[in-house]
Amino acid sequence: MVSGCSNAASTKSEKTSEGSKKLQIVTTFYPMYYFAQKVAGSSANVELLIPNGVEPHDWEPTAKDMAKIQDSDLFIYNSRYFETWTEKVFKSINDPDLKVVEASKGIKLMDAIASEEEDHQHSEQTSSKDPHVWLSPVLAQKEVNTIANALEQADPKNKDQYQKNAAALNSELASLDSMYKDTVDKAKEKEFVTQHAAFGYLAKQYGLTQIPIAGLSPDVEPTLGKLAELTDLTKKKNVKIIYFEELTSSKVADTLAKEIGAKTEVLNPLEGLTKKEQAKGLDYLDVMKNNLESLKRSLLD
Template sequence: MVSGCSNTVSTKNEKTSVDSKKLQIVTTFYPMYYFTKEVAGSSVNVELLIPNGAEPHDWEPTAKDMIKIQNADVFIYNSQYFELWTEKVLKSINDSNLKVVEAANGIKLMDALESEDEEEHGHSEHTSSKDPHVWLSPVLSQVEVNNIAKALEQADPKNKDQFQKNAEALNAKLADLDHLYKDTVDKAKKKEFVTQHAAFGYLAKQYGLTQIPIAGLSPDVEPTLGKLTELTELTKKKNTEVIYFEEMTSSKVAETLAKEIGAKTEVLNPLEGLTKKEQEKGLDYLDVMKNNLESLKLSILD
C-alpha cells in the first residue's frame, strides 16, 4: 500500500473540494483533534483521521487516508510510540510543504514497564517500549496544546494571536481540571486502582496514585491464567471493590476478575476515541476526564 500510494496521491495544487484559503489540518485520533480544534477555532479546517469508535492501537491508514495526509498543510499526531504507522507513512509522502507535528515532543516518556508499575505486568513488547498515553494527564496535555499552537502559528502567522489566545483559554481549563484531580486525590483513603489496560500511568504518576493493570499498553492483550490468578490474590488482599474497563474494547477480562473477587465494574475511559453514547450526549475531552474522576472516586475515596 505504502509503495504504491505515492503515485496516486494528488498534490496540493489539485485540491478542489476544500476551502483552499483555510489551513488544512489532519489529526490522528480524538485528543489530538480536540486540542487542535480548540486552538485553531474557526480559522482552519481540522479533520479527524481515526474515526471515533475505532480502536487506534490496531488502526492502519488506507490509501485514501494517506491522500488526506498528503493534501494537508499540517499533520498532527501524538507520538511515534502510539501511532506506530506514522514513520512509514510519512516516508512515503513526497511533500516537503507538509508540516508534521508530534504533539508529545519534549515530554519525557516513561518506559512501558515503568508505567505499568511492575515488571511482570509488561505485555507490551509487541507495541512499544515507551508509554505514549500522555494526554491523560491534564498537566502534560498542556505541553501538547502548546506544541500544537506553536505549529499552527508557524503555518498560519496571520492568525497567530488567535491561536495563542485559544491555547491559553484551553490550558486554563486543563489547569482547572488538574486542580480538580488534585483536590480529590488529596482526600483519597486509597491510592490504587485496577484497570483493564495500562493507559493511566501518567495520570497515576501526576497525582501519586498507582494503577494496577490487568493487561499491558495494548488493550487487546489478555493476561495469562497465571497472571489472572496473581491479580485475583492481589486484589483480594487489597480489598479492591472496583475493576475498571473501557467501552471500546471487550470487558470480558475485567468482568471475570471482578466476579472472582466480588467487585463491581466501572468505566474508565482512556480517551482514545469517544463512544457513540458520549458523542450523542455531546461530551468532549474535559467532560470525559471529569467522568473519569467520578469513577476513580469509587476506588480511592471508599
C-alpha cells in the first residue's frame, strides 16, 4: 500500500532556492507539530498529520497519510500509548532513511487511569500508561529536547539554529511552569474535576489532584453507578466547576454539573486546536495559559 502511494516526486529533502536540502518532518498531532515547528524554525518543513479539530484518540492513518510518513526524513510522535496505530505503520514502512522520533522517550510514564468501560471495550488496546506528558510544562521541555536532538542529528549543518530555537521555546515553557507554580502556591483547593483523565502529569507536577469522570478515552461514558458515586463525591467536596473539552461531547460533564448545581468550563488537553482557537491565532502557550485561568476558578475562588 505504501509503495503504491509513493512516487518519484517524493518531497524528501526538498531543494531550497540555494540548492541546499530542507529536512522534511511529519508530526502526528498538534503539540508534536508545535514543538517541532518551533525548534525547526525556517530550517525544515514541518507537517501535521492529524488535522486540528479532529479527536486523535481513535484516528487511523489513510494510505495517503502512510505515504506522507514514508516520504519524510523524520517522523515525530508522542508515544505508542497515544498514537496506538504507529506500530502497524512501522511494520508497513521499511525505509532505512526514515528516522522515527518518540518524543516522550526517556520520560517515566504514569500508569493509566482506565475506566471499567474502557477495559471492557478495548481490553488489549486500552493504554496501560498515561501518555499526556505534553500537558506538564516541565515534561514538555524534555520532549522539546528530544525533538531538538533528533533534528540536530538529522541535519548537523543547522545544529546551532535548532539549539537556539529549542532554548528559546524552553525558556517560554519555564515561564509557563512558574505561572502554574505561583497559582498553585496561592490555591485554597487542590482538586479539580475533569471529563477526561488527561491532566495527571499537570496535577502531579504541581501537587494537585485530578478527579476524572472517565478514563483516558474521552468518548467512553461512565456507568450509572460510577456517575452516582461521582455525584456524591463532588457534592461532598462542594465542587463548583466540571471541566470538559471541546473536541468531544460535553454531555457527561453537563449531566454531572446539573446534578450537583455546578458550572462547566473548558480545560483543553491540547490534543488539537479547536476552530475557535485557530481563528484567534492561539498556540500551545496561549491555550496552556487559558487552561491556567480556567483552573484558577476552581483552585482560588
